[in-house]
Amino acid sequence: xxxxxxxxxxxxxxxxxxxxxxxxxxxxxxxxxxxxxxxxxxxxxxxxxxxxxxxxxxxxxxxxxxxxxxxxxxxxxxxxxxxxxxxxxxxxxxxxxxxxxxxxxxxxxxxxxxxxxxxxxxxxxxxxxxxxxxxxxxxxxxxxxxxxxxxxxxxxxxxxxxxxxxxxxxxxxxxxxxxxxxxxxxxxxxxxxxxxxxxxxxxxxxxxxxxxxxxxxxxxxxxxxxxxxxxxxxxxxxxxxxxxxxxxxxxxxxxxxxxxxxxxxxxxxxxxxxxxxxxxxxxxx
Amino acid sequence: xxxxxxxxxxxxxxxxxxxxxxxxxxxxxxxxxxxxxxxxxxxxxxxxxxxxxxxxxxxxxxxxxxxxxxxxxxxxxxxxxxxxxxxxxxxxxxxxxxxxxxxxxxxxxxxxxxxxxxxxxxx
Numbered sequence: 352x353x354x355x356x357x358x359x360x361x362x363x364x365x366x367x368x369x370x371x372x373x374x375x376x377x378x379x380x381x382x383x384x385x386x387x388x389x390x391x392x393x394x395x396x397x398x399x400x401x402x403x404x405x406x407x408x409x410x411x412x413x414x415x416x417x418x419x420x421x422x423x424x425x426x427x428x429x430x431x432x433x434x435x436x437x438x439x440x441x442x443x444x445x446x447x448x449x450x451x452x453x454x455x456x457x458x459x460x461x462x463x464x465x466x467x468x469x470x471x472x473x474x475x476x477x478x479x480x481x482x483x484x485x486x487x488x489x490x491x492x493x494x495x496x497x498x499x500x501x502x503x504x505x506x507x508x509x510x511x512x513x514x515x516x517x518x519x520x521x522x523x524x525x526x527x528x529x530x531x532x533x534x535x536x537x538x539x540x541x542x543x544x545x546x547x548x549x550x551x552x553x554x555x556x557x558x559x560x561x562x563x564x565x566x567x568x569x570x571x572x573x574x575x576x577x578x579x580x581x582x583x584x585x586x587x588x589x590x591x592x593x594x595x596x597x598x599x600x601x602x603x604x605x606x607x608x609x610x611x612x613x614x615x616x617x618x619x620x621x622x623x624x625x626x627x628x629x630x631x632x633x634x635x636x
Numbered sequence: 637x638x639x640x641x642x643x644x645x646x647x648x649x650x651x652x653x654x655x656x657x658x659x660x661x662x663x664x665x666x667x668x669x670x671x672x673x674x675x676x677x678x679x680x681x682x683x684x685x686x687x688x689x690x691x692x693x694x695x696x697x698x699x700x701x702x703x704x705x706x707x708x709x710x711x712x713x714x715x716x717x718x719x720x721x722x723x724x725x726x727x728x729x730x731x732x733x734x735x736x737x738x739x740x741x742x743x744x745x746x747x748x749x750x751x752x753x754x755x756x757x758x759x
Binding site for chain 2: 519527
């Protein structure tokens with residue numbers, strides 16, 4: 352059971368927004384779809400949810416071809432930026448309207464989430480601030496109970512306290528294990544502990560597709576006196592390097608050397624630093 | 637809630653947190669510990685990570701699962717953890733302190749005195 356893209360390509364005015372992308376999302380996991388702005392994240396999600404068409408390639412949902420297939424598409428809920436509700440509609444009726452389209456929608460839970468966020472139920476959807484518009488849309492996404500849920504920049508405009516609340520609710524939902532979630536975000540640090548699996552996209556291509564644990568053991572950081580660090584990193588694939596005075600810190604790909612000399616400190620690398628390193632590396636910097 | 641150090645695997649840090657809780661008595665023997673979902677939500681970590689961390693203690697027999705009820709601290713878990721930490725004390729605490737002392741030019745005599753003083757200062 353999965354959402355599967357096979358060799359999906361999409362071009363806008365000569366620019367390849369997606370370049371022969373193949374990827375799978377499933378297994379009740381939490382995926383992080385990570386990339387810089389303009390990397391192709393939203394294009395990919397819009398193709399999955401049939402908002403735009405691919406130039407070529409296939410999108411399968413639980414093995415069925417997705418484009419134009421309402422039964423397959425009904426298994427996916429996407430929290431998108433655009434509001435599809437009439438201008439005059441208020442928050443609570445909009446929740447009830449969504450419930451009619453998604454049989455698994457849990458109205459009691461939605462009202463509970465709205466209460467926790469202090470989402471004004473009587474306000475017009477159109478009149479919500481950026482933050483409350485995000486809250487409204489993530490309330491829908493948390494409550495829809497479809498097999499696949501896509502969160503596209505879910506915490507846009509949310510303050511720290513509300514981001515925290517969203518992450519708690521998301522983890523509670525994911526711990527039920529019945530839903531595959533895709534978290535598309537550029538806030539990698541915040542997503543790092545939430546996700547099982549990272550799909551890293553750059554300029555329309557997937558450059559990494561692996562469990563987070565695998566990515567964090569795919570590189571490490573070494574710091575110490577510059578001469579020692581230079582000797583250690585010689586011949587290794589470098590992700591990043593920083594020098595402050597005679598002290599140097601470098602991130603390199605691969606497993607740490609067992610016999611690293613005393614004076615060098617070797618530590619793990621966070622997903623965000625790995626991501627930044629990858630972005631620089633692929634630029635050939 | 638305590639932050640995680642991103643240079644070490646989260647599941648290991650969760651396991652240590654849980655061990656600390658058993659040692660301090662926050663999780664008494666025979667008592668129930670929070671569920672995977674509770675840990676996952678409270679610490680904002682992936683449920684699989686929470687499961688992996690707790691399973692480390694299950695594998696060591698420090699925590700056991702009661703099907704459909706939850707997870708509980710085993711009898712003798714606290715003493716077993718104390719023994720484990722005593723065993724690793726030399727590697728985890730004594731040796732690093734000695735190395736740092738040496739790097740700073742602190743003599744063995746001075747180090748011993750400081751240890752004595754520290755020992756007396758702590759209740």
